Amino acid sequence: MDGWPALGLGVMPRDDDVQATPAERARWAAVEASFHDRPVTDLAQAWVEEELRVIEAAEAVKAWADAQGLAALRRLHEAVGMVVQEQADSISMYDDGVLSYAAVVAETTTAAVDEVALATGLPEGQVAARLELALNAEQRFTPLLEALTSGGVNLERSLRIAEAASALDPEVCRAVTLRLLAPITDGSVRSHRSFVRELRRQVAVHTPDPAKARADAVRRRCAYGWLEPDGAGRLTVTGEAGRVTAALDRVDGLARSLRSGGDARTLAQLRSDVALDLLLVGWASPDQVPEAARPTFAGEAPVARVNLVVALTTMLGLDDQPGEIPGHGFVPASVARSIATATGSVWRRLVTDPVEGTALELSTTRYRPTRRMAQQVAALDGICQAPGCTVPADRCDVDHEVGWPSGTTTVRNLKSRHRRHHNHKTRGTWKARPGPGGATRWTTVSGRDYLSHRFRYDDQLSRPVTAVDSEPPPF
Template sequence: MATSTATASTDVLADVARERACAEAREVVAMLEFRDRELVRIGREESPMRRLVERGAIALCIGEALGLSEGQVQLRLSQADRVRDQSPLTWLAFLRGRVDWARVREIAHTLGELKRAESVHRLDRGVVDYASTHTVAELRQWLRRFVRRVEADLAVERADAEREKRHVSITHGDDSMGWLNAYLPSHELAAIEARYRRAARTGVDPDDDRTVSQREADQLVAWCLGSDAATSAVDANIAVTVDADVLAGARAGFAESSDGRWGVPAAWVAAVAGSGSSFWHRVVVDPVTDDVLSHEYLGRFAPDVLDIALQFLHGTCQAPGCMVPAERCDTDHRIPYPHGPTRGDNLGPLCRRHHTHKGHRVLHWSTRSTLEHILRKALNEPVLMEYAG
């Protein structure tokens, strides 16, 4: 992955972030201690009504001291209780400043979704290393994938139940505008998004003064209203990864998007793929080495098939924390051409901004040892991003 060039000054920033996390931990601990002391005191009250009223006032007292609403206080207390009781390693990392409250909050939400004790223990063992080296957005996606993998059968049941709630609603607002809302399965939304994005950027009239967003909106309206624009087919490349045993039906599981934004039960995707739809591609990836295409291409520019395979493999820009989808990125040589070959293991997506940074040596490519990479893949552990100095 692409990594930033560390300098001595960034150590100061890291120290500040750690101090901020420790301060957040002290605040949350103080809230818990205040509540617990108050509960002990209130428990000695003789009047049941008095006990009920004073328990309800605890959140109000904490909120007044910290400038929070009662709802915010109650939510923070419940999240802190959940992490402290169910994920001791995460709680210890929070107290030491390794992870901040934003990450603890995401972990607490995931703990609330997990139903099995072994799943909770497994999360506690592995989440801190990932959370401490990735952004909150990346952690959120990692946690979603974790739930789908370790409790796939329960997650499939929830997804099937949610699918029954699909609907479309229209809300009229002010100034003659309104909202069109659709609650739909994620793979269908991804296909719709890919189609209108491509349609709005293809064959644009030079005299068309509409913005891209306006063209996207107009294209969607044209399809919904059944005008001539709806008759022109627009291809969309949708990438998902599915474990072989899940695809074979040996166990429950999910098809996950390459950029990590969504996942759906594998059976939903199998139904679409079997219907003759043309926007699905299948890329076979080696389960150990992660190799996609071992063939080496001559020349500087990768052919379309390799570009698509790399987009499906990586999902997003490979700069630290960047979430720009791979299809909007440049295909960059880790070892510059012609010294580096044009093949899968020497190429990766970088968004235009980070590609420029790499050209000015602000970013550079760095990889862990092959042995460590293989071991982590075999154990289904994340290959962590490395910051090179």
């Protein structure tokens, strides 16, 4: 069938012996009919139905494949547990220390998650959610896994159900799952919005202790943010529902007051500016806020701190490399220059190796890492020195690359490691050994090797791609 023109060209094969799918026949007939001013609705509908069945079949195959992946993930977790337990027994034998059962379980879970995340590139949180579903504690997710295997539900919806219903009684969880998997009254699949609404209702109806569930949710409150490539950013704050809604109402009230007072910014822009002003300096544009709505604060406005890494050449306007706010992301050169030249900004010089682009260290042989040594190590590393991790170095543990006393307590032998990966190394789940140029060579539970490098302050990937000739070479 290769070579037949696409839809819109009135050329179709006439040979009845030509093998073609119903969809291809429908397409050819529809095109031919359109050239004779005949209605094509019936034929087009048949074509739509045929392609819709292909899409449904593809989704069912993906669901089945995801079910096989979950089964493999469960078995991988079991195998990792055997390694972790053996390492725990070895540590207790030689160090007279006993790793608790809870620690072994936690290490098994994080090591399994990290292994899969490194191999596939999937986010750790998503792998962890898949693992919880795969482990199927107390058989609470059995109907869900069966439906996934048969193509009756996709992985994304399965993970939503598992997360929302995980705190329910196992029997109730299974019953709620069957309700959510059942088709609606006309026999069709629930739409996404209908599914989300019903999921929330079922959880609300069946939560055994709403007060405890609320307390647990509030205990998990946090604030986090991330940067967009265009120079904007997002801030998310979770907390007690009353406080969140009260804060939103206050921000909205201040924004509306400014808007009614003649401020040219849109209401959406004002909500953003007011919320950030309140967080950064303690008040929202005090010269513009009406007296009745103006908040009062004691003391001076707090100082906000942003750590920004930007090349001197960019600051001098010689190039436009993006700046990096470690742990958050990149900002365009213009934004980096704006942050660095803001009133009160403090610059710290960092000398880098002209070839490697890594920070140069100062020698020291103190027995314990001093604060100055820790700062040097953080400057050298930039981020966690474990594969795939980007936690900022100043939030990591300072770890000996070669364990003390075999390894000395010097800046060259110290690395920044996120507590999670530090534990992998300490417990023997992951092996770490020095690599070339200050790198670390890691061996995970699977026996795979990964190389982590110290932070490159002069990274060629921060420079724009140069234009290349798109014409093919002559032959």
